[in-house]
Amino acid sequence: MTTTENSPEARYAGDTRTVTLRVNGQEVTREVPTRTTLADFLRDDLDLVSVHLGCEHGVCGCCTVLLDGGSVRSCLMLAVQAQGHEIETVESLSADQNNLHPIQEAFAEEQGLQCGFCTPAMVLRTKEILADGQERTDDEVRHEISGILCRCTGYQNIINAVQNAGRKLRCGGAGGCGSAHDEAKGA
Amino acid sequence: MTTVENEKPRYKYIGSDRKRVEDPRLLVGRGGYIADLKFPGLLHAAILRSPVPHATIRSIDATEALKLPGVVAVVTGEDCKAHMNPCMNFGPSSIPQFPLAVDKVRYVGEAVAAVIAESRYIAEDAVELLEVEFEDLPAVTNPVAAMEPGAALLHDGHGSNIGYERTFEFGDVAGAISGADLVVEDTLHWGRSAGMPMETSGAVARPGLNGVLEIYCNSLNFSYFSFLIAGALKLPSNRLTMNPVPAGGSFGSKFTAHKVPTLAGFLALRTGRPVSYVEDRLDHLMNSDHHASDRYYDAKMGFTSEGIITGLDVDVVDDYGAYMQFGVGTHGNAFSQIVGPYGFRNVKYHLRAVLTNKCQQGAYRGFGSEVHNWVLERLIDKAAVELGLKPEEIRRRNFITNDQFPYKIPGGNVYDSGNYPAVLDKALGMIDLEHWRSEQKRLREEEGRYIGIGLATTQERSVFSATEFWALNDNPDFPLTSSPESATVTIDPAGQFQLLLHCQSMWGNSPETVGTTVLAEEFGIEPETVNVRYADTARALPGTGPGGSRYTVMLAGAVRGASRKLQRKLIDIAAHSLEVAAEDLELVDARVQVKGAPEKSLSLPELASTAYFFALNMPPGMESGLEESYTYDHPYTTLPSADRSDLGVFYPIMGHACHIAVMEVDPDTGTTKFLDYVAVHDAGTMVNPKSLGGHVTGGAAQGLGSTLYEELAYDDEGQFKSSTFMDYLVPTANEVPPFRIGHVETPSPFTEYGIKGGGEGGRMVTPSVVSAAIDDALREYGMRVRELPVKPATIVATVQAAIAESSK
Numbered sequence: 002m003t004t005t006e007n008s009p010e011a012r013y014a015g016d017t018r019t020v021t022l023r024v025n026g027q028e029v030t031r032e033v034p035t036r037t038t039l040a041d042f043l044r045d046d047l048d049l050v051s052v053h054l055g056c057e058h059g060v061c062g063c064c065t066v067l068l069d070g071g072s073v074r075s076c077l078m079l080a081v082q083a084q085g086h087e088i089e090t091v092e093s094l095s096a097d098q099n100n101l102h103p104i105q106e107a108f109a110e111e112q113g114l115q116c117g118f119c120t121p122a123m124v125l126r127t128k129e130i131l132a133d134g135q136e137r138t139d140d141e142v143r144h145e146i147s148g149i150l151c152r153c154t155g156y157q158n159i160i161n162a163v164q165n166a167g168r169k170l171r172c173g174g175a176g177g178c179g180s181a182h183d184e185a186k187g188a
Numbered sequence: 189m190t191t192v193e194n195e196k197p198r199y200k201y202i203g204s205d206r207k208r209v210e211d212p213r214l215l216v217g218r219g220g221y222i223a224d225l226k227f228p229g230l231l232h233a234a235i236l237r238s239p240v241p242h243a244t245i246r247s248i249d250a251t252e253a254l255k256l257p258g259v260v261a262v263v264t265g266e267d268c269k270a271h272m273n274p275c276m277n278f279g280p281s282s283i284p285q286f287p288l289a290v291d292k293v294r295y296v297g298e299a300v301a302a303v304i305a306e307s308r309y310i311a312e313d314a315v316e317l318l319e320v321e322f323e324d325l326p327a328v329t330n331p332v333a334a335m336e337p338g339a340a341l342l343h344d345g346h347g348s349n350i351g352y353e354r355t356f357e358f359g360d361v362a363g364a365i366s367g368a369d370l371v372v373e374d375t376l377h378w379g380r381s382a383g384m385p386m387e388t389s390g391a392v393a394r395p396g397l398n399g400v401l402e403i404y405c406n407s408l409n410f411s412y413f414s415f416l417i418a419g420a421l422k423l424p425s426n427r428l429t430m431n432p433v434p435a436g437g438s439f440g441s442k443f444t445a446h447k448v449p450t451l452a453g454f455l456a457l458r459t460g461r462p463v464s465y466v467e468d469r470l471d472h473l474m475n476s477d478h479h480a481s482d483r484y485y486d487a488k489m490g491f492t493s494e495g496i497i498t499g500l501d502v503d504v505v506d507d508y509g510a511y512m513q514f515g516v517g518t519h520g521n522a523f524s525q526i527v528g529p530y531g532f533r534n535v536k537y538h539l540r541a542v543l544t545n546k547c548q549q550g551a552y553r554g555f556g557s558e559v560h561n562w563v564l565e566r567l568i569d570k571a572a573v574e575l576g577l578k579p580e581e582i583r584r585r586n587f588i589t590n591d592q593f594p595y596k597i598p599g600g601n602v603y604d605s606g607n608y609p610a611v612l613d614k615a616l617g618m619i620d621l622e623h624w625r626s627e628q629k630r631l632r633e634e635e636g637r638y639i640g641i642g643l644a645t646t647q648e649r650s651v652f653s654a655t656e657f658w659a660l661n662d663n664p665d666f667p668l669t670s671s672p673e674s675a676t677v678t679i680d681p682a683g684q685f686q687l688l689l690h691c692q693s694m695w696g697n698s699p700e701t702v703g704t705t706v707l708a709e710e711f712g713i714e715p716e717t718v719n720v721r722y723a724d725t726a727r728a729l730p731g732t733g734p735g736g737s738r739y740t741v742m743l744a745g746a747v748r749g750a751s752r753k754l755q756r757k758l759i760d761i762a763a764h765s766l767e768v769a770a771e772d773l774e775l776v777d778a779r780v781q782v783k784g785a786p787e788k789s790l791s792l793p794e795l796a797s798t799a800y801f802f803a804l805n806m807p808p809g810m811e812s813g814l815e816e817s818y819t820y821d822h823p824y825t826t827l828p829s830a831d832r833s834d835l836g837v838f839y840p841i842m843g844h845a846c847h848i849a850v851m852e853v854d855p856d857t858g859t860t861k862f863l864d865y866v867a868v869h870d871a872g873t874m875v876n877p878k879s880l881g882g883h884v885t886g887g888a889a890q891g892l893g894s895t896l897y898e899e900l901a902y903d904d905e906g907q908f909k910s911s912t913f914m915d916y917l918v919p920t921a922n923e924v925p926p927f928r929i930g931h932v933e934t935p936s937p938f939t940e941y942g943i944k945g946g947g948e949g950g951r952m953v954t955p956s957v958v959s960a961a962i963d964d965a966l967r968e969y970g971m972r973v974r975e976l977p978v979k980p981a982t983i984v985a986t987v988q989a990a991i992a993e994s995s996k
Contacts, residue, residue, distance in 0.1 A: 036309065050224040051217020053436065055386040056469040060913035063386050091217045098212035105215040109207050112878050115886065116696030117214025118386040118436030124215065139926070147921040150913070152386050152437050153696045155885035155950075156921040158878075 022083045024049070025093040033080045039073075040064045042080035043090060051091045051121040055150070062149030065122035066090050072122075072129050072148075091121035094128065103169035104128055104162075113162030115153030122149045127163050131170055139164065201708040201715065202941055205878040208701040209716055210694065222390035222406045222433045223466050230392070231260055233455055233465040234311035236301045236318050237475060238293035241329070241545035241906025242340065243322035245292055248301055253317040258310035261459050262318070264301045265290040272454055276416035276446050278657060279512025281665070282346040283543070287451035293322070294342050294510035295545050296908040297474025304455055304463055327906035331484065331507040331542035342510055342543045351512045352541040354660065356523070356832070358598035359534030364499025368490025372570040377975040378559045378955075380482040380507075380900040381893065383552045384918055385695070387436025389477055390466030391449040393456035400427050400726075401457060405449035406435040408442050409733025411691040414725040417446060421453050428453070432692030432722035439890065440551030442695060443735045444514065445477035473916055474908050478550025479900050481518055481559045482507040489567040495575050495582045499534030500527070502563065506539065509546040516541050518549065518556025520656045521736075524601045524839035525557055525647035528564045529608045530586035535598045539660075545906045553887055555736060557649060558952040562976070565644045565956035569963065570972075579643040579960065580612060580621075587612075594937070600834035601649075602824070603842040604944075607870065607934045608645070614930050615643075615846040615868040624850050624864070628964075638853045639863065640965025644956035648843035648871070650737035650945025653825035656838045672821045673742035674729035677707065677750040679758075679814040681800040683793030685711070685718040687747065690731035692722055693739055697947060698879050702740050703747050705875055710751035711792070712777035730819050737945025740875060741841060742820055745940045749818030757814065761798055762790045764807040823938045841936050845869040845949045847888070847957040853965040855987040858980025860896065860962065862925035867953075870932040871946030872939070880946050881929045887950020889924045895955040897923065899977050 021030045024047060031046055040057075043049040043066065052075055055063035059077040066075045067089040094102035101109065104127050114120040123146065130137075130145045137145075142163045143156065151159060213219065250262035265288040274284035288299050301318055305311035326340040333339060334349040342349055365371055391405035401423060410417070410430045418428040430449065435442050448465060455463040467476065484505045490498035506519070519539050526535050554561075572582040587608040588595050595603045624641055631637040654671040658664030676688035685707060693699040704715035723729070733739070755775050762780035763770040766788060774783050781789035798805050799814045806812070828836040850863040869884050897917040901909040910916040935942025959973035962983065969990035971983065 034309070044223075049217075050221075053221070053387070054223065055388075056913050058469065058912055058914075061386055061469075061918075091215075096216050098216050098218075101212065101215060108215055109211045112208060112211075112882050114211060114214055115698075115882060116385070116387070116435065116437040117210075117219040118221070118696075120214050121217045143921045150386060150918050150920060152384060152439065152890070152918060153886045154882055155887075155889035155927065156924050157885050157926055158882055160921070160926075 018081050020081050020084050022085060023087045025089060035079065035081055037080045038076055039078040039080045039083050040075035043075060043088070049090045049092060053118050053121065055118065060150070063119050063122050065125055065149060067125050067129060070129065070132070072126050089125065091124050094124060104166040107166035107169055108162040111158050111162040111165050113154065113159040119149055119151045123151065123159055127166055130163070131167050134171060136167065199709055201705045202875050203873065203877070206701070206705065206715065206876055208698050208879065209704050209720070210698060210700050219436065220434050221387055221436050222392065222404065225392050225404055225433065227392065227394060227462045230462045230464055231304050231306060231459065232308040232311050233302045233304050233452070233463055234308060234315045235299045235471060236315045236320065237471070238289065238296055238298045238300050240293065240322050240324060241296050241327040242325040243293050244325065245289065245300065246321035246323050249319040253303055253314040256310060256314045256317060258306040259303060259314045260306065260461070261304045262301055263304065263455055263458050264288055267458060268454065271458070272422055273420050275420050275450055275513070276413060277513055278515040278517070280346060280351060283343050283351065283512050285511045285513060287447050287454060292325070295547050296906060297547060298510070299451070299475065302451065302455055304459055327545045329544055329546070329902055329904055329906045331505050331544055334542050334544050335540065342545065349543040350540055351508055351543050352516050353539065355536065355538045356599070357536045359499065361499045361501050361534045361536035364534035365488060365490040365501060368498045369493040370491040370571060370574060371488055372567050372574065373488040374566060374570060374974060376485040376487065376563055376566060378481055378483045378562060379976050380479050381552065381898040382476060382479045382900060383439030383441035384916070385435070385437025385439060385441055388467035388469060388472040389442055389445050389448040390464070391452035392462065392464045393449070393452040394462030395456060395460055396429065400429055401453055402429050402431060403449045403453050404431040404433050405452070406433045406442055407445040407449055408435065408438055408693060408695060409444060409691055409735060410449070411725055411728040411731035412733060413444060413446065417450050417453065420450050421457060428725070430725045432724065435695035438695035439553045440480065440555065441476055441478070443551040447477055469913065470911055473900070473911050475547055478513070479509065479547045480549060480552030481556050482549070483559055485563050487563050487567060489571065491571045491575065493575070495571065495577050495585050497530055497532040497586050499532060500564070501536045503538045506541045507544055507546065508541045509544060509548045511548040512541065513548055514550055515657065516660050517657055520660055521555045521557040521649070522560035523599050523835055524649040524656070525842070526560065526599055527597050528561060528647055529588060529606065529645055529844055531588045532586070533598050546902055551735065553890060553948045553951040558955065561646045561952055562955045562959070566959060569960050580616060583645055584609060584612060600828065600836050602837045602840045604840050604936045604938050605934050606842060606844050607932060608844055611844050611846045611868050611870050611932050612645070614932055615848050615866050618866040618868070618928060618930055619848050619864060621848070638855055638965040640851050640853060640961040640963065642849045642851070642957040642959065642961030642964060643846070644953050644960055645844065645846045646949060646953035646956070648737065648845060648946065648949035648952060649839040650843055651741045651822065651839065651841040652736035652738055653822045653838040655825060655828060655836055659828045659832070659835045659838060662832065669825065669827070670730070670821065671732040672730040672819045673746045674731050674817060674819040675703065675743065675746035675750045676729070676815060676817040677747065677754050679754065679792060679796050681796055683791065683796040685713060687718050687720045688723055689720065689743070690723045690728040691733035693734045695734065697734060697739065698876065699734070699739060699743060701879065702743050702875055706744050706747040707751060710748060710755065711775065729817055737947040741939045741943050741945055744875070744943055745820035745823065746818050748940045749820050750816045753816035753818060754814060757816065758795050760807055760810065761795050765790060765798060765805060841939060841944045843869065843871045843944045843946055843949055845953050847953045849957045849961045851958070851961040851965060853962055853983065855966060855969065856984070858983035865925050866928045866930065867950065868930035868932060869946060869949050870934050871949070872936045872944030873933055873942040874931060875943060877931060880931070883947050884929055884950040885927050887948060888927050888954045889919055891951040891954025892924060892958065893919045894951070894976060895958045896977050
C-alpha cells in the first residue's frame with residue numbers, strides 16, 4: 002500500500018480486519034477495510050441499500066439502523082465496531098412490498114412519507130420507540146423522532162403514522178383493534 | 189359563484205384520500221435511488237472544490253494523486269475547455285459555465301478537478317493529494333458594491349457584474365403613489381436558502397452500445413433538455429440516452445439540475461468506463477446545482493384612506509452569484525402573480541440581477557414568486573397597522589372579486605378562477621381570532637407574555653408555459669412556446685395496464701398515484717393494479733417534467749387524452765365483436781357494455797385478447813395491439829407583446845391560500861413558539877386530499893425554515909459559512925408545529941377535471957405569516973421583520989434597542 006505524507010487517512014487505507022456480526026437475524030462474516038463505515042459496509046458489502054446516506058456527518062439520521070435494538074447513525078460507526086453486535090435494517094421488518102409490517106403499513110395509511118429517503122430510518126426509529134408498548138402524546142412522538150430530518154412531510158403525517166403503528170402493535174397486528182382506547186392485546 | 193362544493197362533478201377515485209402506489213417499495217427501502225445503482229466495473233468520482241472565492245487557477249499538479257493505487261484519472265477544467273462545450277445556459281452567452289472551473293474559480297465550492305478511482309474512499313484520498321496553485325483576485329460579495337465602477341469583474345467577457353437590468357411598468361405608478369392617501373415603504377432582504385433534499389444530486393454515466401453514452405441521474409425533467417447536455421458533451425443528440433432515476437426529494441434543487449449529469453457524462457467519456465458521481469452533503473451545500481433567491485428590495489405601496497391599494501413600486505437587486513444558468517426566470521415567476529390576489533392595476537418593477545462570488549441560483553419551491561409575495565404582504569401589513577385595519581379586513585377590501593374571472597393582471601398573465609373570500613372565511617372559521625386577540629391582551633397584562641397573530645395570503649401560480657423562460661428578454665436566443673407532457677397507456681394481452689410517463693418525475697410527489705388514479709377513473713380499474721414506468725430519452729415523447737406545480741395538471745391531461753384514444757379503440761373492437769353500433773356502447777367498470785343492456789358486454793381481457801391475437805375478429809383495417817399515447821400541450825398560453833408591455837399568459841392556473849398563525853415570542857431570548865396554525869388552500873379539484881395536505885404541510889415547514897432557521901451564508905470575504913447540517917439548520921420535528929389544514933375547491937375552467945397545481949403554496953405564504961406574527965407579538969418594541977431568516981439575535985437586539993431608547 003502506498004502511503005504519503007500528505008494524507009494520513011490513506012496511510013491506513015489498506016488495513017483490513019475480519020468482522021462477524023448478525024444482520025437482520027443472520028450471522029455475517031466479512032473481511033473489511035478498517036476505515037469502512039458501517040453504513041458503507043451494509044450498503045456495499047451486504048446490498049442493504051435501504052440504509053440511506055443523507056449527510057455522512059451524523060446530523061440527518063437517514064442512515065439510522067438499530068444496533069442491539071437501539072438506533073445508531075451508521076455513518077458515524079465503523080463496520081469493525083459492530084463486531085459481535087446485532088444490526089437491524091428496515092428489511093428486518095418486511096422486505097416484501099406485498100406483505101408489509103404493521104409499522105410500514107401505518108406509514109402507508111397515514112402517508113407518513115413522500116420521497117422515501119428518510120423513511121427506513123423513521124420506520125426503524127418507530128419500532129424502537131414503540132417497543133415499550135406504551136401510548137404516548139403527539140408531542141412525545143414529535144420529540145422522539147426529532148433526531149431524523151425529513152424534508153418532505155413537515156413531520157405531521159409521520160407522527161400520525163407512529164401513533165397508528167402504536168395502535169396496531171398494541172392490538173396485535175395490521176388489523177388493529179379499531180380505536181386507540183381499546184384494550185391492548187399484546188405488544 | 190357562491191359555493192363550489194356542490195357544483196363539481198363527483199368522481200369515484202379523484203378527490204378521495206387514497207394510499208399512494210409509490211409507497212410500498214419505498215417502505216421496504218427499495219426506492220431505486222441513484223446511489224443504489226451498481227454496474228460492473230463502476231468507478232467513483234470525488235471533486236476538489238475551490239477553497240477561495242475568486243482566483244486564477246495557476247496550476248493543478250496531479251502527480252501524487254495519480255500515484256495512488258486505484259486512481260484511474262484526474263480531470264480538470266483544461267480537459268473541459270479542450271473537449272466539451274459550455275454547459276447548457278439560459279442566461280447571457282457571455283457568462284459561460286463548465287462543470288469544472290476553466291481558468292479561474294468564482295466561488296467557494298466551485299468544482300476545480302475530479303478524481304476518478306476504483307472506490308470513493310480512494311478518490312477522496314487522492315483529492316487531498318492534488319496540489320492547486322490559486323492566484324487570488326478581489327472577492328465581490330456585496331451585490332450593490334459589485335455594480336460600482338472599478339469592482340472586480342467576475343466575467344471579463346461580459347464586461348459588467350450586472351447580468352440583467354430592466355424596468356417594467358404597467359399602469360401609472362408615479363400617479364398611483366403620488367395620489368395615494370398613504371404610502372408605505374420598506375427595505376427588505378430575503379436571504380439565501382435552498383431546497384436541500386435529504387438525497388443529494390448524483391449521476392452514473394457509462395459508454396453503451398453504438399457509441400451511445402448512457403447517463404442515469406436523479407435530475408427531474410431531462411426529457412426536455414437532454415439534447416442540450418448532448419451538445420455540451422459534443423455528442424449527437426441520439427447518442428446520449430438519459431435514464432430516469434427516482435429522486436429522494438428535490439423541491440427545486442433537482443429541477444433542470446444539469447451540471448452533475450454533464451460532469452458524470454464527461455468523466456465517462458474521458459475514461460471510457462462507467463463513472464458514478466454522487467454529491468456528498470458538503471458538495472451539495474456549497475455548490476449543489478444551485479442555491480435560491482437572495483434579494484434586496486426597496487419597495488413602496490400606495491393606499492387610499494380606505495385601505496385600497498393604488499400601486500406598487502419595487503426596486504430589487506438580486507444577488508445571483510457567479511453564473512446565470514437559468515437567466516431571470518425566478519423574476520418571471522414574480523410577474524405571474526405580481527399583484528397577489530388583489531385588484532390594483534399599477535406596478536413598477538426595476539430588476540438588477542448582479543454577479544457576485546457566490547454559488548449560482550436556481551429553483552426552490554416557489555421559484556421566486558414566494559419572495560415577491562413576502563414583499564407584498566409585508567407592505568400590506570405595514571399599511572394595515574397605519575390605517576388601523578385588521579389584516580383580514582385590508583385584504584378582503586382588495587380581493588379580486590368572484591365575478592371578475594378570468595382576470596387579466598397588470599403585466600398580462602391571467603388568473604383562471606378563484607374565490608378568495610371563501611378561502612379567507614374558511615381560515616377564519618377554523619380559528620377563533622377574537623379569542624386569541626383577547627388572550628393576547630390578557631397574557632401580556634397578566635403574565636407578561638408576548639403573543640402575536642399573523643395572517644397572510646398567497647397566490648399559487650401553477651402550470652408554467654415555456655414563454656416564461658424568455659419573456660423578460662427583448663431578443664431571446666430561443667423563444668420556445670412548448671411545455672407539453674405525454675403519457676402512454678398500454679393494455680397488455682391479458683388485460684393488465686401499463687402506464688409510461690415520459691419524464692423522470694418522481695421526487696416525493698405522487699406522479700404514479702396521480703396517473704393511476706386518472707386511469708382508474710377512466711376505465712373503472714383499481715389504481716394499484718397498474719404498473720408505472722418512466723421512459724428514457726431514447727423512447728420519450730415530449731415531456732417537460734415536474735416543476736412550477738405543473739405535473740398533476742399536465743399528467744392528468746396526458747393520461748386522460750391517451751385514455752380517450754384507447755377507449756375509442758376498445759369500443760370499436762367491441763362494436764365489431766358484438767355487432768352493435770359504437771354509439772350504443774359504453775365503458776363501465778372495466779367492461780364495454782351495451783347502454784341499457786349491461787349483460788351484453790365484453791371485459792377488458794376479452795377485448796385485449798382480440799386486439800393482440802385475433803386480427804380476423806378486429807374491425808377491417810384496425811391495427812393490432814392496445815397502446816395509445818397522448819401529448820397534452822399547455823392548456824392556455826399566449827405570446828408576449830414585442831415591446832413587453834404585455835408579457836402574455838404564461839401561468840394562468842391560479843391557486844390561492846390563506847394562513848393564520850398564533851405565535852409566542854420571548855423578547856429576552858428571541859425564541860418563538862407556535863400556539864396555533866391554520867392553512868387553507870384552494871388548488872382546484874383535489875386528486876388526493878391527503879397528498880395535497882402533505883404537500884401543504886411539507887411546504888409550510890420549508891417556509892418556516894426559510895423564515896427562521898436556514899441560511900446559506902457567506903462572510904464578507906466570500907468564505908462559505910454553512911457547509912454542514914450543524915450550520916444550515918433544516919427544521920426538525922421539534923420546530924415544525926402541527927398545521928391544521930383546510931381546503932376550498934374552485935375548479936379551473938381550463939384543465940382536465942378542473943385540477944390546479946398545489947405543490948408549492950405551503951412555502952409561499954409561511955414567511956409572510958410568521959413575519960407578521962413576530963411583528964404583532966413585539967409591536968410595542970417596534971419590531972418589524974425586514975430580513976430573512978429572522979434570527980433570535982435580531983429580535984433581542986430590536987427589543988433591547990427599544991428599551992434603551994425609551995429609558996433615555
